[in-house]
Amino acid sequence: DVKVTQSSRYLVKRTGEKVFLECVQDMDHENMFWYRQDPGLGLRLIYFSYDVKMKEKGDIPEGYSVSREKKERFSLILESASTNQTSMYLCASSLASTGTGELFFGEGSRLTVL
Amino acid sequence: AQKITQTQPGMFVQEKEAVTLDCTYDTSDPSYGLFWYKQPSSGEMIFLIYQGSYDQQNATEGRYSLNFQKARKSANLVISASQLGDSAMYFCAMRESNNAGNMLTFGGGTRLMVKP
Numbered sequence: 001d002v003k004v005t006q007s008s009r010y011l012v013k014r015t016g017e018k019v020f021l022e023c024v025q026d027m028d029h030e031n032m033f034w035y036r037q038d039p040g041l042g043l044r045l046i047y048f049s050y051d052v053k054m055k056e057k058g059d060i061p062e063g064y065s066v067s068r069e070k071k072e073r074f075s076l077i078l079e080s081a082s083t084n085q086t087s088m089y090l091c092a093s094s095l096a097s098t099g100t101g102e103l104f105f106g107e108g109s110r111l112t113v114l
Numbered sequence: 115a116q117k118i119t120q121t122q123p124g125m126f127v128q129e130k131e132a133v134t135l136d137c138t139y140d141t142s143d144p145s146y147g148l149f150w151y152k153q154p155s156s157g158e159m160i161f162l163i164y165q166g167s168y169d170q171q172n173a174t175e176g177r178y179s180l181n182f183q184k185a186r187k188s189a190n191l192v193i194s195a196s197q198l199g200d201s202a203m204y205f206c207a208m209r210e211s212n213n214a215g216n217m218l219t220f221g222g223g224t225r226l227m228v229k230p
Contacts, residue, residue, distance in 0.1 A: 009157075031216050040123065042205060043220040058217070090159065094216045100166075101147055101209045101216040105159035 003027070006091050006106035013113050019078040021109050023091030030096035032074035033103065034058075034066060037088040046089075049074055050096065081113045117141065118206050118221035126227050127196045134181070135191040135224045137206030145211035148189040149218060150180065153203040162204075165189060193226075201228045 007022035025032065031050050035043040035058075045058030047066040055066050063085060067075045074093075078085055088110050092103040119138045127133035139148065150162040165173045165180045173180040181190040193200055203225050207218040 033217060035220075040222050042118075042120075042222040043207075045217055045219075048217055088157070092159075096216070100149075100164045101218070102149065102161050102164065103159075103216075103218055104161075105151075108157040110157075 004091055004093055004104050004106040006089075006109045008109050009107060011109060011111045013081050013111065015080075015082060015113060017081050017113075019081050019111065019113075021076040021078075021089055021091075021111070023074045023076070023106055024072050025074075025091075025093040025104070026072065027093060027095075027104065028071070029093035029104070030071070031094045032068065033092040033094075034064075034074065034076045035090045035092065036060065037090055037108070043090060046076065078111075081111075083113050085111065086113045087111060116221075117219045118208055120204075120206055120221035120224050122224045123222070124225040124227065126229055127193075127200075128229050129198060130195055132192060132194045133196055133226065135193070135204050135206075135226065137189045137191065137221060139187050139189060139206075139208050141187075141208065141210055143210040147209040148180070148182070149207040149209070150178070150189075150191045151205045151207065152200075153205065153223075154199075155202070159205070163191070196228045198228050198230060201226060 004025045033048040034046045049068040065077045091106040146167045148165045152160045163175045179192045203223045206221040
């Protein structure tokens, strides 16, 4: 069964802390994505990667960075967490070339920054 | 400008009735794809249905169908014979052909509540 796994379902961090959100996929997908979900705003793209060590900014990259050292793993980093980064974070992956471009999602990581 | 607009923040439907969730989109790309995802309270995003811009027929998947009106730039999701398990957030999304990495742009979502 295809799977995207996010390391933590729930995290509570303090303002200023460095936060790592990890995502692993077992489908050999080239593309990986980090989205942020907020009520009324839907999902907004933070960063994506189409290959190892490659990354592209999405719509809201400020305050975030990413790392993709291996094809199956895509990490989201909050260098200094702030309260306005309290949100649900969703990781997704997809094949580089496919009929639909469907994204496969992880279960999400709900981050609270105090 | 919003690329994907879902104008219904929340909706109720009676069990066993049909319901339509609205989605309008904005693109100048002649080649694009439209998606609907379901997100139950558990949080995972479940892919429901896909419509390509060049597809001649409306997409259907079981109880889900996509009412694709290209000239109006709308891609409404129709759920027939609603079930209690259909209660969830529903997101419309679009992929444009010039999007690097197959990224999707999502709407704000509609929360559907099915009444017994």
